[in-house]
Amino acid sequence: MLDCRKKIVQSTEPVIREHRETITRVFYRHLREEHFELASMFNARDQSDGNQARDFAAVILAYASNTDRLPMSTFVPSSGRSSANIF
Secondary structure, eight states: OOHHHHHHHHHTHHHHHHHHHHHHHHHHHHHHHHOGGGGGGSOHHHHHTTHHHHHHHHHHHHHHHOTTTOOGGGTOOHHHHHHHTTO
16 A cells, blocks of 8 residues: 555544444445345344444454555455455
């Protein structure tokens, strides 16, 4: 990642830390409501109990907090990879 992009990602860390579960809850709600064709990419049980949103929130925060240290694949659990693969 380019240094200028790392700085942008790192600058989002405080907001992500504070609002991470809201961000991912809205993200998944938007996917369910606007992009139903992607539903098969996500585990329905993990969606219903909130685990997938919490896992993805942790992935986003870890990435923003560690862009200098690790490649994304080092700390992204499989549930986060499904969400990240959309992009």
